[in-house]
Amino acid sequence: MTREMTGAEMVIEALADQGVKHLFGYPGGAVLPIYDAIFAQDKVRHVLVRHEQGAVHAAEGYARSTGKVGCVLVTSGPGATNAVTGLTDALCDSIPIVCITGQVPTHLIGNDAFQECDTVGITRPCTKYNYLVKRIEDLPRALHEAFHIAASGRPGPVVVDIPKDIQFATGVYSKPKDFAHTGYKPKVKGDIEKIKQAVELMAHAKRPLFYTGGGVVNSGRAASELLRELVKLTGFPITSTLMGLGAYPGTDKQWLGMLGMHGTLEANMAMHDCDVMVCIGARFDDRITGRIDAFSPGSKKIHVDIDPSSINKNIHVDVPIVGDCAHVLEDMVRLWRTEARHADKKAMGEWWKQIDKWRARKSLAYRGSNEVIKPQYAIQRLYELTKDRDTYITTEVGQHQMWAAQFYGFTEPNRWMTSGGLGTMGYGLPASVGVQMAHPKSLVIDIAGEASVLMTMQEISTAVQYRLPVKIFILNNQYMGMVRQWQELLHGGRYSESYSEALPDFVKLAEAYHAHGIRCQKPGDLDHAIKEMIDVDKPVLFDCVVDPKENCFPMIPSGRAHNEMILGDAGVSVEEAITEEGKVMV
Amino acid sequence: MNAPTTTHYPAAPTAQKPETHTLSVLVDNEPGVLARVIGLFSGRGYNIESLTVSETEHRAHLSLITLVTTGTPMVIEQIKNQLDRLVPVHHVADMTLAGNSIERELAMVKIKGKGETRVEALRLADAFRARVIDATTESFVFEITGKSDKIEQFIELMLPLGLIEVARTGIAAIARGPEGM
Numbered sequence: 001m002t003r004e005m006t007g008a009e010m011v012i013e014a015l016a017d018q019g020v021k022h023l024f025g026y027p028g029g030a031v032l033p034i035y036d037a038i039f040a041q042d043k044v045r046h047v048l049v050r051h052e053q054g055a056v057h058a059a060e061g062y063a064r065s066t067g068k069v070g071c072v073l074v075t076s077g078p079g080a081t082n083a084v085t086g087l088t089d090a091l092c093d094s095i096p097i098v099c100i101t102g103q104v105p106t107h108l109i110g111n112d113a114f115q116e117c118d119t120v121g122i123t124r125p126c127t128k129y130n131y132l133v134k135r136i137e138d139l140p141r142a143l144h145e146a147f148h149i150a151a152s153g154r155p156g157p158v159v160v161d162i163p164k165d166i167q168f169a170t171g172v173y174s175k176p177k178d179f180a181h182t183g184y185k186p187k188v189k190g191d192i193e194k195i196k197q198a199v200e201l202m203a204h205a206k207r208p209l210f211y212t213g214g215g216v217v218n219s220g221r222a223a224s225e226l227l228r229e230l231v232k233l234t235g236f237p238i239t240s241t242l243m244g245l246g247a248y249p250g251t252d253k254q255w256l257g258m259l260g261m262h263g264t265l266e267a268n269m270a271m272h273d274c275d276v277m278v279c280i281g282a283r284f285d286d287r288i289t290g291r292i293d294a295f296s297p298g299s300k301k302i303h304v305d306i307d308p309s310s311i312n313k314n315i316h317v318d319v320p321i322v323g324d325c326a327h328v329l330e331d332m333v334r335l336w337r338t339e340a341r342h343a344d345k346k347a348m349g350e351w352w353k354q355i356d357k358w359r360a361r362k363s364l365a366y367r368g369s370n371e372v373i374k375p376q377y378a379i380q381r382l383y384e385l386t387k388d389r390d391t392y393i394t395t396e397v398g399q400h401q402m403w404a405a406q407f408y409g410f411t412e413p414n415r416w417m418t419s420g421g422l423g424t425m426g427y428g429l430p431a432s433v434g435v436q437m438a439h440p441k442s443l444v445i446d447i448a449g450e451a452s453v454l455m456t457m458q459e460i461s462t463a464v465q466y467r468l469p470v471k472i473f474i475l476n477n478q479y480m481g482m483v484r485q486w487q488e489l490l491h492g493g494r495y496s497e498s499y500s501e502a503l504p505d506f507v508k509l510a511e512a513y514h515a516h517g518i519r520c521q522k523p524g525d526l527d528h529a530i531k532e533m534i535d536v537d538k539p540v541l542f543d544c545v546v547d548p549k550e551n552c553f554p555m556i557p558s559g560r561a562h563n564e565m566i567l568g569d570a571g572v573s574v575e576e577a578i579t580e581e582g583k584v585m586v
Numbered sequence: 587m588n589a590p591t592t593t594h595y596p597a598a599p600t601a602q603k604p605e606t607h608t609l610s611v612l613v614d615n616e617p618g619v620l621a622r623v624i625g626l627f628s629g630r631g632y633n634i635e636s637l638t639v640s641e642t643e644h645r646a647h648l649s650l651i652t653l654v655t656t657g658t659p660m661v662i663e664q665i666k667n668q669l670d671r672l673v674p675v676h677h678v679a680d681m682t683l684a685g686n687s688i689e690r691e692l693a694m695v696k697i698k699g700k701g702e703t704r705v706e707a708l709r710l711a712d713a714f715r716a717r718v719i720d721a722t723t724e725s726f727v728f729e730i731t732g733k734s735d736k737i738e739q740f741i742e743l744m745l746p747l748g749l750i751e752v753a754r755t756g757i758a759a760i761a762r763g764p765e766g767m
Contacts, residue, residue, distance in 0.1 A: 029594055029595075032592070033592075104595060105593070105595050105598070106631065107597075107598035107599070108595055108596070109630060109631040110629070110630025110631050110632065110661075110664070113595065114594075114595075118625075118629030118630070120628065120629065121625050121628060121629035132628075132631075134631070164593060164595060168592075168593070
């Protein structure tokens with residue numbers, strides 16, 4: 001539709017044209033015209049957060065649970081700088097976000113005006129792309145391009161910085177038909193010759209392994225379906241990164257569990273010993289590879305990634321395939337079928353026998369207790385009591401996040417929202433707000449730690465305001481658990497500043513926010529308390545008091561290889577297991 | 587621009603006439619300096635029309651950035667002050683304000699053509715003291731040095747004679763006389 005309107009009205013018009021239903025934001029001087037435009041319409045619903053970081057995380061949760069672009073609106077200066085953590089988080093985890101920031105009027109830019117900051121300068125390294133719109137004629141195109149760039153190729157956050165005079169100015173709005181940036185053309189279809197090579201390698205593999213990541217989830221539902229089909233067709237074992245959980249069902253017998261620093265023994269040993277590694281939508285992150293020169297030394301590596309710069313970045317691969325996971329997987333499945341490929345039965349039998357030996361070590365085992373709630377047990381019970389429901393899980397960052405990844409059996413994509421790349425404490429609560437907004441009837445749980453959740457606790461107020469019954473399940477061990485674990489392993493048990501001193505009473509805190517508070521201290525009471533949490537139709541702060549000394553195992557110490565894991569019950573002195581170089585690597 | 591009463595920002599000042607200035611900026615040759623200088627321009631909404639950077643004193647690790655920018659006298663003054671404030675910047679000289687500088691630019695101009703246009707291109711190149719630095723039976727690459735307007739003029743003339751491509755260095759400037767920067 002083409003008609004004359006103000007820049008502020010264009011913002012709302014463009015959002016509506018892009019099918020945006022919810023916008024997470026916080027008003028301020030430099031965005032007041034846009035808030036005026038919001039006031040006058042009912043196409044886009046604004047969700048008022050309590051801090052701009054929360055707005056971006058909520059939009060991330062919204063985006064990851066729906067596959068759509070998440071939208072944010074914040075003011076200039078502090079509004080924009082507060083959004084930076086969220087934007088960086090979205091960049092690291094490839095989450096499509098469009099963030100509209102207000103800016104001081106064009107004639108004041110560079111003058112150190114009130115609430116001015118160099119938003120495009122500050123956000124350049126933490127966005128996929130950003131715009132400073134200085135002419136009203138450029139605004140409709142910038143807004144629509146922002147959505148295209150955020151969602152296409154490797155997704156990411158895009159900032160559109162709009163000075164206040166441009167919001168007031170009038171111009172002609174229309175949705176552009178074409179895309180102006182001729183240089184930006186993400187390659188979706190993989191090179192078929194390379195894919196043939198990959199299938200050839202896979203068919204002759206003796207010890208193959210799928211290693212998948214968040215790219216499969218980002219690629220959409222079809223990618224997960226095709227992945228499942230290919231894994232079934234080949235009979236290969238499969239492991240995944242933290243980001244990729246749910247793309248393949250965690251309950252299936254070909255599933256080895258998560259890999260990496262806190263992955264299972266079988267996943268990491270299979271990575272180390274495999275002869276053909278099929279990496280799909282993962283990026284050989286340092287939490288995954290461990291020691292680079294000892295990483296899977298005997299394997300031919302196939303790497304499917306939509307971002308060419310991810311290929312050969314950390315690890316040299318033999319068959320690089322640039323393309324979208326769903327497209328490449330479709331080709332792989334088709335080639336496997338039409339060429340009537342089959343895996344080497346005898347070799348596969350031996351490979352699975354070996355994997356079963358590793359599985360028999362039960363690397364996730366922990367010592368149970370009748371006296372104190374073990375955090376692993378809490379996650380297991382949470383899983384058992386919620387697995388048959390329509391459930392979405394978000395997390396904060398730390399030990400609880402790893403236990404959630406290890407013990408919650410994800411069976412569907414887009415159900416697991418966690419800050420993987422940036423590791424942002426305080427991500428989970430606002431993310432759960434965004435998820436619940438998108439799925440009002442579903443059960444949305446933030447598996448949290450008591451330290452992380454305090455970083456963005458104010459967003460419980462948002463949940464209460466919009467009647468979003470998010471469940472904040474806090475594994476309260478009174479420590480920044482992962483920090484304490486590292487201090488125990490690397491710094492002689494000197495727990496410098498990692499004790500959560502002067503914690504609030506979470507039950508009273510919940511009441512103060514008009515939410516519901518529950519405290520549970522005994523393993524015997526846990527099931528009942530979790531059921532209460534599920535049944536209460538309100539936001540809940542669940543203070544689950546757990547064993548304060550529990551550590552997260554298994555673990556690959558820094559600077560070590562996949563086959564040098566420490567197991568919880570192995571009795572290895574952890575100090576001996578970590579080398580001097582390892583201490584530096586963190 | 588609209589001047590709505592519903593804003594808490596002061597109105598734009600009555601416009602001064604924009605001027606074009608050439609600035610020489612002596613900086614430490616260390617990673618990130620160019621990004622800082624350019625970031626200052628984009629962040630504050632200033633324009634860069636030409637930019638030339640090269641290490642000029644290897645032993646002292648100093649680079650000279652010559653840039654051409656346009657703005658009102660107030661904005662130009664602000665740009666110079668902002669540049670001067672950057673930690674790795676040693677000196678900022680406004681060559682335009684000093685009024686005694688020499689400015690030169692080098693361009694390589696590729697022409698494709700046969701017959702009369704080819705001869706004409708060669709003739710004009712000679713008049714402009716441009717040198718042929720590459721030739722095939724159907725193309726030339728000319729090298730021309732001079733003030734920017736001379737180069738502009740040369741390119742303009744080459745346009746109907748089969749101009750294919752132009753590569754320009756941007757301006758380098760130096761003050762006349764015995765004094766250094």
